[in-house]
Amino acid sequence: MVSFDILDSIIIVAFLALVVLIGLLVKREDASQESYLLNKKEVGLLLFILTNVSTWYGGILGIGEFVYSYGLLSWVTQGLPYYFFALLFAVFLVPKIRNRNSLTIPEQISKIYGRQAAMISAVIIYILVLPAAYILMIANLISLIFNIPLFYSLIISAFLSSIYLYFGGFRSDLYTDVVEFFVMFIGFGIIVFFSFNSLGGVSFLKSNLPAGHLSFSGNASISYLIVWFLIALWTFADPGFYQRVNSARNVKIARYGIIISIAFWFLFDSLTTLTGLYSRASLNNINPVMSFPLLAEKLLSPGFKGIFYAGLLATILSTLNSNFFLSATTFGKDIFSNLLSKTDDNSVIQLTKFGLLITALLSILLAFYFQSVIAIWYTIGSICIPSLIFPVLSAYIEKFRVDKKIVLSELVAGICISLIWFWLRETDLIFSELKFIEPMLVGLGFNFLLHFIGIKSSRKSSAGL
Secondary structure (H helix, E strand, O other), rough: OOOOOHHHHHHHHHHHHHOOOHHHHOOOOOOOOHHHHHHOOOEEEHHHHHHHHHOOOOOHHHHHHHHHHHHHHHHHHOOHHHHHHHHHHHHHHHHHHHHHHHHHHHHHHHHHHHHHHHHHHHHHHHHHHHOOHHHHHHHHHHHHHOOOOOOHHHHHHHHHHHHHHHOOOHHHHHHHHHHHHHHHHHHHHHHHHHHHHHOHHHHHHHHOOOOOOOOOOOOOOOOHHHHHHHHHHHHHHHHHHHHHHHHEOHHHHHHHHHHHHHHHHHHHHHHHHHHHHHHHHHHHOOOOOHHHHHHHHHHHOOOHHHHHHHHHHHHHHHHHHHHHHHHHHHHHHHHHHHHHHOOOHHHHHHHHHHHHHHHHHHHHHHHHOOOOHHHHHHHHHHHHHHHHHHHHHHHOHHHHHHOOOHHHHHHHHHHHHHHHHHHHHHHOOOOHHHHOOOOOHHHHHHHHHHHHHHHHHHHHHOOOO
């Protein structure tokens, strides 16, 4: 189904070797935890933009599947709402995050709501940012390219994406992301160029795409679109955003870095959407997940195909290594350093390095067990996201703050309610008319009500009522 010339293999191996080499050559400036975890908060505007743009993606094969199946609706649900919430994040949250002077989200939650809430949030964040889905995607591509069994591909993927983080920390993550930024844009630029030249322009797409693929609504209901906008609220609790804002040299760099990133996200989304549309217009009866690779097989000659596959790998790897380091940071700094009461720089760094090893093992096991990116995302996201949104926002925004007991209830209830609804849907114990409601939305709705009541109670107490 997919074949690779020796030149393609050489290009892909060279790209992976370059990423690892750059990651290993990058040296930390000192032995402090701020240097290892946040590059001493000295990230400039250009570096901020390049790494912020590249780490926003990762589920690139899933985007190919979505565009192939639904057309421009993919951009409306997977792009537009995230631009909107990223802009709100830049305008309203960035200054508050910088003024709090906390290295991580659980550290800030600890300052406002106490150690217990911080520990629970840290465990939830750790589970949420486990890079199992991205390791699985990289492993599937490595297995496809080099004909290696999946289990060994998972081990190779985990090793390639974490070895330089072990030694260089966040600084290695930053500079490998720079390489991946350029490779991912070049890769998708090439396939769009070849698609246009080989197949045609807008007239070809209009003539060969199913009805609705060039419609922004995709014949989807308003409620369906609203659900996707609500899912994008995850932007406000994304630990990767908080990490990068904290690593910036100042508030201005963080704010304008995110705003400029939105323009690059739009550009890259345009490239991936066009690639998916060309795949649907020229390839019938294929597995939608393979829409990008199969279009490359149809159009690209040896060498160019290798560059495109390097672009696919770069898109996933940039998110994989960032999530890897976020998981390890959460494990080392926010969970075990608190459990062991070790807060000195060396202890936090060593525990973070140990967190990389534990994260690699857990991710490999999860990926091998599920062997489905969508299953991993759906299960973990539906259960964890509802718990975090309101506690995180209220930890940084004073007017949203509530009593500690309310936050503890939200952290636990969000997971429990989502799990219960998940189980009820699977066991047919709810009315069929209610099955369309996603578990995440049930948990999110319950916590919204709980937090709203908490805000009202806090204001009454402040007013002496």
